Amino acid sequence: MHVGGPVRAPPRSSPHRSLAFASLSTIDDAGAEHVDDQQTAFLETVRRFMDELILIPRPQAETLTPLGELVQDFLQADVTALPLVTEDIPSHRLVDADLALAELDAEPTAVGVTGGQQRDHSSFPELLSNAFARFAPGPVDYISVATSPTTERRVVAVGVRLLTVDGHRVAVLQRNAHPEFGRNSARLEIVAAEDAGAVALLSALRRLMLERSVLRGQVISFSGNDYGPGAAGVDFLPRPQVSAADVVLPDGVLSDIVRHVVGIGLHRDALRAAGRHLKRGVLLYGPPGSGKTLTVRHLLSSTPDTTAVVLAGNSIRFVTEAAELARAMQPAIVVLEDVDLIAEDRNLSHGPQPLLFAMLDALDGLDGDADVAFVLTTNRVEVLEHALADRPGRIDLAVEIPLPDLTARHHLFELYARGLPLSAGAVAEAADAADGVSGAFAKELMRRTVLLAAEQARPVTDDDLRAAVAALLDSRNTLTHQLLGDAGQ
Numbered sequence: 001m002h003v004g005g006p007v008r009a010p011p012r013s014s015p016h017r018s019l020a021f022a023s024l025s026t027i028d029d030a031g032a033e034h035v036d037d038q039q040t041a042f043l044e045t046v047r048r049f050m051d052e053l054i055l056i057p058r059p060q061a062e063t064l065t066p067l068g069e070l071v072q073d074f075l076q077a078d079v080t081a082l083p084l085v086t087e088d089i090p091s092h093r094l095v096d097a098d099l100a101l102a103e104l105d106a107e108p109t110a111v112g113v114t115g116g117q118q119r120d121h122s123s124f125p126e127l128l129s130n131a132f133a134r135f136a137p138g139p140v141d142y143i144s145v146a147t148s149p150t151t152e153r154r155v156v157a158v159g160v161r162l163l164t165v166d167g168h169r170v171a172v173l174q175r176n177a178h179p180e181f182g183r184n185s186a187r188l189e190i191v192a193a194e195d196a197g198a199v200a201l202l203s204a205l206r207r208l209m210l211e212r213s214v215l216r217g218q219v220i221s222f223s224g225n226d227y228g229p230g231a232a233g234v235d236f237l238p239r240p241q242v243s244a245a246d247v248v249l250p251d252g253v254l255s256d257i258v259r260h261v262v263g264i265g266l267h268r269d270a271l272r273a274a275g276r277h278l279k280r281g282v283l284l285y286g287p288p289g290s291g292k293t294l295t296v297r298h299l300l301s302s303t304p305d306t307t308a309v310v311l312a313g314n315s316i317r318f319v320t321e322a323a324e325l326a327r328a329m330q331p332a333i334v335v336l337e338d339v340d341l342i343a344e345d346r347n348l349s350h351g352p353q354p355l356l357f358a359m360l361d362a363l364d365g366l367d368g369d370a371d372v373a374f375v376l377t378t379n380r381v382e383v384l385e386h387a388l389a390d391r392p393g394r395i396d397l398a399v400e401i402p403l404p405d406l407t408a409r410h411h412l413f414e415l416y417a418r419g420l421p422l423s424a425g426a427v428a429e430a431a432d433a434a435d436g437v438s439g440a441f442a443k444e445l446m447r448r449t450v451l452l453a454a455e456q457a458r459p460v461t462d463d464d465l466r467a468a469v470a471a472l473l474d475s476r477n478t479l480t481h482q483l484l485g486d487a488g489q
C-alpha cells in the first residue's frame with residue numbers, strides 16, 4: 001500500500017497528526033503507480049515537517065490578545081492560568097451591579113472590547129487569550145436604564161473593569177442580557193490573581209447592590225418579554241397620591257386595612273421584640289369598580305419609603321421574582337391585582353393553574369420575619385377560596401370592599417361632583433336613583449355630565465346630570481355597565 005519509507009503509525013492522540021497522515025495515505029493509495037522515489041522522499045519530508053510544525057506549542061505571548069495583555073499587566077499573573085468566576089445577575093438588577101462596581105472602581109477604568117459579534121460569543125478567558133481573534137481594548141458599550149420614574153443611568157453593556165478590592169486585584173467583564181444569544185440574564189465574569197479576590201469582590205458587590213439599589217423605596221412593576229422571567233424589565237411607576245378622604249368605604253374598613261398593612265410595619269420593632277411575625281397577607285375582594293385598586297393606591301400613598309412591586313394581569317407570572325425582590329428590599333409591599341384571572345388560567349400546555357401555585361408558593365416562601373405585605377385583589381373571591389383556605393397563614397386578613405350603600409353613594413356622588421356647578425339637591429337625587437352602582441359609576445357619571453354640556457358648549461347644569469344618570473342607568477344590564485367596574489384606571 002505505502003510506497004517507500006517505513007510506515008509511521010499516527011502518534012498517540014494528536015488528531016491533527018492522524019489527519020495529515022490519513023490524507024497523505026489517500027494520495028498514496030490513489031496514485032501509487034505514478035509516484036517515483038524522488039517524489040516519495042519529498043512527500044515524506046513534507047510530512048515530517050508538518051508533523052513537527054503541529055507539535056510545536058504556540059508561544060503563549062502569541063495567543064494573548066491586546067486585551068489579555070492589558071488585564072495581565074494589571075493582575076500581574078498569567079491570565080491563561082486563572083480560573084473564571086461567573087455571576088449571573090437578573091436583568092433588572094444590572095443597574096445596581098453597575099452602580100456597585102462603579103463605586104468599587106476608585107478611578108473609573110472601564111474599557112470596552114473590540115470584536116463585534118464574536119466578542120459576544122466568547123467567554124472572558126477567550127477574550128484574553130485567543131489564537132484566532134485579537135480582541136483589543138476599545139470603547140465601552142453602554143445602554144440607558146431607568147433608575148426612577150424620571151431618571152436614567154448610562155450602564156455598561158460590555159466592558160471590563162480593573163479593580164482593587166480589599167487589596168486584591170480583580171478584572172470584571174460586565175455584560176447585559178442578550179436573549180438573542182441565549183443569555184437571559186446579565187453576567188459578570190471575574191478573573192482575579194487570587195481566589196480571595198473574586199470572593200472579596202462578590203461580597204462587596206452583593207452588599208452594595210442591596211444598599212444602593214435604585215429599586216429601594218420605589219413603586220415598580222415587571223414587564224416581561226417572550227424570553228421569560230430572567231429577561232424581566234422593570235418599570236418605575238410614580239407613587240400614587242390618594243388620601244383617605246378620596247376613598248369612600250363603610251366605617252372602619254379602610255382603617256382596618258391600613259392598620260394591618262402599614263401599622264404592622266410601623267411597629268415592627270415592638271412586634272419583633274415580642275416574637276411576632278411581620279409578614280402579612282391581605283385579600284381585598286368585592287365587585288368590579290368598588291374601590292379595591294383605589295384602596296391599594298391609598299396604601300402605596302401611605303408608605304412613601306416602602307418598596308412596592310405591583311403585578312397585574314400577565315405580569316403576575318413574575319411573582320417569584322417579586323417576592324425575592326421584596327425580601328431583599330424590605331420593608332416592601334407586593335400587590336397582586338385581580339388574582340382570580342390567574343386562578344382561572346388553565347393553560348393546559350403548562351399543567352393546571354401553574355401561576356396560582358407559583359403565587360401561593362411565593363406567599364409561603366418568605367420567612368415570617370420579613371417585613372413584607374402581600375396585598376391581593378379579586379372580583380371573584382369564590383375562585384380563590386379553596387386555594388387560600390387549603391393552607392392557612394397565607395392570608396391573615398380578608399376584607400370585603402362592597403358596593404356603596406345609600407349613605408356611601410351620596411358621599412361618592414358629592415366627591416365626584418366637586419368643582420361642578422351642580423345643586424346639592426340634584427346630586428342627592430342622582431345618588432338616590434342610582435341604586436346598586438359602584439364608585440366607578442359615580443366617577444364616570446360626572447364625566448358624562450361634563451361631556452353633555454361640553455358638546456353644547458355651555459356650563460354644566462343639573463339637567464345634564466339627570467340626563468347622564470338616565471342614560472347610564474339605561475345601560476344597567478349592558479356591557480358598558482359591567483365594564484364600568486374598571487373605568488378610570
Ligand SMILES: Nc1ncnc2c1ncn2[C@@H]1O[C@H](COP(=O)(O)OP(=O)(O)O)[C@@H](O)[C@H]1O
Nearest residue numbers: 246247248288289290291292293294439440485
Ligand atoms: N369606594 C370608592 N371610593 C371612591 N372612589 C371610588 C370607589 N370605588 C371606585 N371609585 C372610583 O372608581 C375608580 C375605579 O375603581 P377601582 O378601585 O379601580 O375598582 P376595583 O374595585 O375594580 O379595583 C377609582 O379610581 C375611583 O375613581
Ligand SMILES: [Mg+2]
Nearest residue numbers: 292293337377
Ligand atoms: Mg382593580
